[in-house]
Amino acid sequence: MRLIADLHIHSRFSRATSRDMDLPHLAQWAAWKGIDILGTGDFTHPDWFRELSQELEPAGDGVYRYGDTYFLLTCELSAIWSVGGRVRRVHFLILAPDLTAVARINRELSRLGNLAADGRPTFGVSGERLVTTVLGACPEAVVIPAHAWTPWYSIFGANSGFDSLEEALGEAAQHVFAIETGLSSDPAMNWRLSALDRLALVSFSDAHSPARLGREACVFDLPELSYSALASAIRSKDPKRFLLTIEFFPQEGKYHYDGHRACGVILSPKETKAHGGRCPVCGRPLTIGVMHRVEALADRPEGFRPPGAIPYRSLVPLEEIIAQALGQGRDTKGVRDEYLKLVSRFGSEFRVLLDLPEEELSPGTPPKILSTIRKVRAGELQIRPGYDGVYGEIRIPLDEGPKELSLF
CATH class of the missing domain: 1.10.10 (Arc Repressor Mutant, subunit A)
Known part of the structure; x- marks a missing residue:
């Protein structure tokens, strides 16, 4: 069966999020959008976890239902730590197989930080420790570096990221089998890095309001609607089960090019280099965007497509x-x-x-x-x-x- 999945969203318990990010509104908008399975987002927040436990009905292996909409249990975590003389900030999308597993994950994470402070909690630990904590509590969980290229809060970001998964996560990198490309990049940009060939490239909306659901999503053809079937399709990158990703045009993303918002300056990577990385108006450092960062790490030319790559469609x-x-x-x-x-x-x-x-x-x-x-x-x-x-x-x-x- 064809299934459209948007697994990275937030609830009303996250900062800067619509109060309509509750189960009734999410279910209604999923139906309007044509999304078959939504992530719950924010399962670490005590109040949201309580609502999910009370309101969602079990609907099979790791899948829950509210009305006619199916849900998978998901959250986003933020890790902040220092290494190599720099502060690093990386976000991770977590998929969990059931409410019992979520309770175990939450119990272990509560030892690292305050889960009630925000729907997307922040921990002052390394990415490696955060990944091993989650997988130690639930080996069946899926850990996906979120919006992998944004300048801040991402694994490859220009301002606080790394040059490779291994540099960022150490031994825990072997347990990561997918990254989320984010709104400012698309699969074609990621195909330029041979180091990413082993990884599945997933795309989700990171929606903070119901109308933004599905602006990015993944399309699957699964033998059954289940957590294990969906996780297996991502891990295997089987094109018969993982059909395509639905993409924002990456140029629409708010960090695609370099620039300085205060001065209204927008530059291509080539233009940034010509200006020495500084704003030509005020002289301050430019915010280096996703295209520039991809160019810096790429070892393949633009237009390269690796064998077996999952296709994508860019939509408005x-x-x-x-x-x-x-x-x-x-x-x-x-x-x-x-x-x-x-x-x-x-x-x-x-x-x-x-x-x-x-x-x-x-x-x-x-x-x-x-x-x-x-x-x-x-x-x-x-x-x-x-x-x-x-x-x-x-x-x-x-x-x-x-x-x-x-x-x-």
Whole structure:
């Protein structure tokens, strides 16, 4: 069965997260999006863990259900430690097989830090110790370095990361079989590093509000809906079971290019080198983006594709397409109303974006929106890359009508 999974999200117990990140809203938006299985996020937080234990119904091997939506137990952890004269900050996505295992993981992690402080708790220990603590409590857990390339809080980040998994995690690196590519990179960028060939490349939304669910996701074809089947598909990188990843256009990510937000300066890696890594306006150090960091570590040319690589599709979220077509802001009532009409008519957002041919969309889709969907499918996009915490801007050239709007 084909399953779309978004396993990296947050609950309302994480900082800077919508209060609507609760089970009822998550289940509703998963249905609208066409997501078959969601991560719970934040299972380390005592209040959220209590809600999950009370509200989720067991639905098989490591899978739980709320209404018609399936959930896997997940969380994100932050490790901060010093090595080599630098402070390192790395985030990890954790998948766990059941609530009993989560209780064991939480018990061990509580010895390292305060789990109630944030839905994504921070620990003053090395990444190696954090990984061994989680796997010591639950050997069946899956540990995935999260958003692996962002300048801060990632395993390869320019400001606080490392040049390899082994440098970052020591002996624990052997237990890591996947990394999350993050919004500012895509699989093609990661294929340029031969050191990553043994790893599965996964993509999830890291959503902090329900409407952002599914902006990145993984698509599987599993013999059964279970924790073990999904974990095995990721580990094996079997293209018959791990079909593809759904990607943000990496240029949209807020750390794709180099730059300095305060001065409005955005630079390519080549331009950054020409300026000696400093802002040409104020002279301060630039924030080095993901593309630059990939270029620094890559040992293959752009366009290289390793044998057996899992394919991917880059999409523009449906609300953003509608916003461009109507000439309205993405979060306006008019865009939301049209979005709900389309997902109600056609089943889900992913059916509109991935599955349905134009002739099936045509009878029930306003012409301007249909034309904009057609342009996105054809790759007729103009993208201004994101930089230094500023999201990139996508423009879809319109034939006529509303002025094209920035989406961010």
